[in-house]
Amino acid sequence: MFNDPNRREIIRALALGLTAAGVMDADAAQHVHAATGAEKAKGPYKVKAFQPHEYQTIARLAEIIVPKDDISGSAVDAGAPEFIDTLSSQNERLAGIFHGGLAWLDAEMRQRYGKRFVEASPQQQTRMLDVLVAAEKEEAARRSEELVYRRSNDYRQFSNYTVKRPSPLGPGITFFDWVRKMSVDAFYTSPTGIKDLDYRGNRGMSKYVVPQEAIDWAMKRSPFA
Amino acid sequence: MANPFYDVVVIGSGAGGGTAVHVLTAKGIQCALLEAGPMLDPAKEYKEHKWPHDYDHRGAEEGGKSYFGEGKPFGFFSTTSGGWQLDGEPYTVAPGSQFQWFRSRIIGGRTNHYGRMSFRFADYDFKPYDRDGLGTNWPISYEDISPYYDKAEEFIGVVGSMEGIRSAPDGKFHTPPPAKVHEMLIKKSCDKLGIPCIPNRRAVITKSINGRAACHFCGQCGRGCMTASNYASSQVQVFPAMKTGKLKVYDMAMVREVAVDGNGKVNGVIYVDKRTRKEMRIDCRVCIVAASACESARILLNSKSSAFPNGLANGSGLVGRYLMDTVGFGLSGYVPALEGMPHYDTDGAGGAHLYMPWWLWDKHEKLDFPRGYHIEIGGGYGLPGVGSYHGQARRFGYGAEMKKEIRKGYGAGVGFAGRGEMIPNEHSYMEIDPGVVDQWGIPVARFHFKWTDYEWKQARHMERVFAEIIEGMGGRVTGLSAAQREADGISIPGTIIHEVGTARMGTNAKNSVLNGYGQAHDAKNLFVMDGASFVSNPDKNPTLTINALAWRGCDYLAEEMRKGNV
Numbered sequence: 001m002f003n004d005p006n007r008r009e010i011i012r013a014l015a016l017g018l019t020a021a022g023v024m025d026a027d028a029a030q031h032v033h034a035a036t037g038a039e040k041a042k043g044p045y046k047v048k049a050f051q052p053h054e055y056q057t058i059a060r061l062a063e064i065i066v067p068k069d070d071i072s073g074s075a076v077d078a079g080a081p082e083f084i085d086t087l088s089s090q091n092e093r094l095a096g097i098f099h100g101g102l103a104w105l106d107a108e109m110r111q112r113y114g115k116r117f118v119e120a121s122p123q124q125q126t127r128m129l130d131v132l133v134a135a136e137k138e139e140a141a142r143r144s145e146e147l148v149y150r151r152s153n154d155y156r157q158f159s160n161y162t163v164k165r166p167s168p169l170g171p172g173i174t175f176f177d178w179v180r181k182m183s184v185d186a187f188y189t190s191p192t193g194i195k196d197l198d199y200r201g202n203r204g205m206s207k208y209v210v211p212q213e214a215i216d217w218a219m220k221r222s223p224f225a
Numbered sequence: 226m227a228n229p230f231y232d233v234v235v236i237g238s239g240a241g242g243g244t245a246v247h248v249l250t251a252k253g254i255q256c257a258l259l260e261a262g263p264m265l266d267p268a269k270e271y272k273e274h275k276w277p278h279d280y281d282h283r284g285a286e287e288g289g290k291s292y293f294g295e296g297k298p299f300g301f302f303s304t305t306s307g308g309w310q311l312d313g314e315p316y317t318v319a320p321g322s323q324f325q326w327f328r329s330r331i332i333g334g335r336t337n338h339y340g341r342m343s344f345r346f347a348d349y350d351f352k353p354y355d356r357d358g359l360g361t362n363w364p365i366s367y368e369d370i371s372p373y374y375d376k377a378e379e380f381i382g383v384v385g386s387m388e389g390i391r392s393a394p395d396g397k398f399h400t401p402p403p404a405k406v407h408e409m410l411i412k413k414s415c416d417k418l419g420i421p422c423i424p425n426r427r428a429v430i431t432k433s434i435n436g437r438a439a440c441h442f443c444g445q446c447g448r449g450c451m452t453a454s455n456y457a458s459s460q461v462q463v464f465p466a467m468k469t470g471k472l473k474v475y476d477m478a479m480v481r482e483v484a485v486d487g488n489g490k491v492n493g494v495i496y497v498d499k500r501t502r503k504e505m506r507i508d509c510r511v512c513i514v515a516a517s518a519c520e521s522a523r524i525l526l527n528s529k530s531s532a533f534p535n536g537l538a539n540g541s542g543l544v545g546r547y548l549m550d551t552v553g554f555g556l557s558g559y560v561p562a563l564e565g566m567p568h569y570d571t572d573g574a575g576g577a578h579l580y581m582p583w584w585l586w587d588k589h590e591k592l593d594f595p596r597g598y599h600i601e602i603g604g605g606y607g608l609p610g611v612g613s614y615h616g617q618a619r620r621f622g623y624g625a626e627m628k629k630e631i632r633k634g635y636g637a638g639v640g641f642a643g644r645g646e647m648i649p650n651e652h653s654y655m656e657i658d659p660g661v662v663d664q665w666g667i668p669v670a671r672f673h674f675k676w677t678d679y680e681w682k683q684a685r686h687m688e689r690v691f692a693e694i695i696e697g698m699g700g701r702v703t704g705l706s707a708a709q710r711e712a713d714g715i716s717i718p719g720t721i722i723h724e725v726g727t728a729r730m731g732t733n734a735k736n737s738v739l740n741g742y743g744q745a746h747d748a749k750n751l752f753v754m755d756g757a758s759f760v761s762n763p764d765k766n767p768t769l770t771i772n773a774l775a776w777r778g779c780d781y782l783a784e785e786m787r788k789g790n791v
Contacts, residue, residue, distance in 0.1 A: 091288030
């Protein structure tokens with residue numbers, strides 16, 4: 001954070017060092033990166049934007065979307081429910097998307113299985129998401145067809161042309177995309193996600209080197225082998 | 226109270242204005258610099274080296290603004306720069322046109338965020354009409370500007386290598402960083418296609434100069450560099466010029482007009498102090514307008530007087546005309562050979578380490594479009610951020626399989642962006658909207674813009690070439706379908722942020738606004754030192770040429786002042 005006195009001090013020291021000596025060495029650069037990367041200590045989280053049932057549903061969705069596996073934890077471990085709640089508590093429009101979407105999901109689940117999402121079996125939960133994902137793909141194909149068609153000469157000549165009808169699951173598709181993209185973002189921007197992907201950067205060094213073993217790996221598998 | 230007086234008043238603190246105050250104060254000339262935004266404080270504002278998880282919003286900004294397209298234009302972590310829309314400072318676009326105008330309101334302007342590609346124009350770029358009968362020749366040649374490219378490169382610092390390619394003249398370079406693995410594959414693929422793929426030329430230093438530290442390879446140039454290891458006019462030119470005691474900076478100063486005396490000689494600048502909303506005036510001997518091409522043209526067109534009823538220095542009627550942007554087209558690909566590679570830090574010196582200059586400059590008879598483009602590269606293991614994996618999440622649905630696929634594909638994607646030359650046309654220009662003023666009471670710009678077949682055909686050529694490069698390295702094209710690209714495959718005008726040409730230079734007062742030094746034909750003590758002076762917009766990103774032209778113009782101006790000619 002800007003207000004982290006530790007970071008501020010380091011930066012000031014850096015700036016002074018720069019003026020005086022004209023050179024910041026790689027150790028100093030690395031020091032800043034390490035210091036700014038330190039994680040904040042957090043107390044127990046207090047939910048601000050959602051009812052307990054809503055929050056529970058968000059957490060269950062996040063857990064299904066990015067589940068724990070043998071490499072890393074889940075989106076819940078990475079703080080996705082807190083992330084969604086914090087931003088929703090700052091933005092009514094976003095909160096509205098979740099309130100409405102969660103209610104839609106429960107209504108749809110009741111219709112299909114006679115239960116709300118969190119009370120359904122894991123198989124029923126994933127079955128619901130599979131239906132939404134399939135509908136989303138169809139919807140994407142339909143929109144793409146429409147875009148291309150609208151730009152084409154046919155469209156200019158036959159304005160009565162109609163493409164396929166929009167999916168009746170539209171609200172669910174939209175909501176699922178929101179909860180998915182925010183869960184995915186929360187996961188991959190967390191220390192857990194960064195480690196999962198094995199991102200090696202955001203640090204300073206005095207010399208940039210590309211490792212030979214990486215070069216050999218790619219070349220051997222390329223058409224240039 | 227008398228108005229403050231300076232020998233030279235410079236309007237705008239970007240590449241042109243920054244260079245002007247650096248060069249002029251070094252010659253001992255007293256300058257004032259007017260900037261429509263606030264002072265920049267790198268120590269407070271830069272987010273270099275921060276992680277997304279250092280913030281509860283992870284970079285999505287308060288309330289998740291970035292999800293609604295309302296966040297900072299280049300992301301939360303990017304340096305303070307500006308935006309496509311500024312509160313209280315609108316612009317309009319004429320019916321039937323599309324144009325987006327990026328404006329910075331901060332010391333350093335757009336040099337704070339720009340890509341730092343630093344390419345010299347080629348010799349032939351200055352004489353385009355002689356080559357294909359399109360557009361207009363510049364009044365200067367490569368030989369005129371070459372010594373100033375040297376000066377600019379040596380001062381701001383540019384990495385690169387000596388290649389001897391006519392479309393991409395060599396310069397004074399710092400040692401470039403080595404190619405990354407995906408770039409090596411791209412180069413191999415380009416070799417097969419006869420496309421040169423060479424070390425990139427970016428305004429980053431790899432050895433310490435002028436109290437600036439060498440690059441430490443964190444790849445975060447766009448966030449603002451705490452150690453000033455890249456070029457931004459704020460850190461590299463304006464701050465040092467302030468230390469000379471010869472420069473006074475007026476920030477939050479929104480210029481309304483450049484004032485002239487009864488003889489049509491410029492004698493001052495009138496601006497609104499944004500903090501007090503008061504109208505203020507600074508008197509001067511010389512005025513340099515460098516507010517960005519369209520803002521400079523707007524100021525000139527709004528500076529009406531009995532001597533200049535159509536706007537200052539607009540006897541030719543060409544102020545605002547021949548507006549150009551760069552032709553942009555991008556294509557991404559997936560390269561299986563990169564899957565599972567041992568990971569390494571690909572951040573590097575920021576941006577790509579290689580690029581492809583235009584290679585068909587002597588083969589135009591085989592092409593269906595004039596001029597050319599260069600290719601910029603993307604790829605590597607980027608710092609995961611908000612939005613990084615939305616596309617893949619949609620593609621793979623959700624769950625363990627999605628997680629596995631994102632992991633597998635991490636670092637296996639490559640991207641190509643073409644940056645091509647647009648031919649100036651009479652349908653692309655800006656003027657003053659007669660019905661709209663901004664919150665400072667200043668009439669706003671209205672844009673007209675049209676791509677022609679020249680630009681569309683060039684973009685289709687880019688598309689074919691990028692696909693060939695991707696397929697040549699065993700990859701496949703990803704993203705939009707071929708039909709979608711065909712329907713939608715050229716950048717929205719303005720969005721490459723290379724707008725130039727609105728007060729072009731030329732040989733006389735009828736065919737141009739300025740002479741080859743950026744001096745107005747109609748007012749000898751008025752200079753324009755930004756992209757407005759460009760006669761054409763070659764595929765080389767404009768900043769380095771703005772630096773060089775401003776430097777050359779200031780050498781000339783200082784000499785004219787010494788002789789008493791202005």
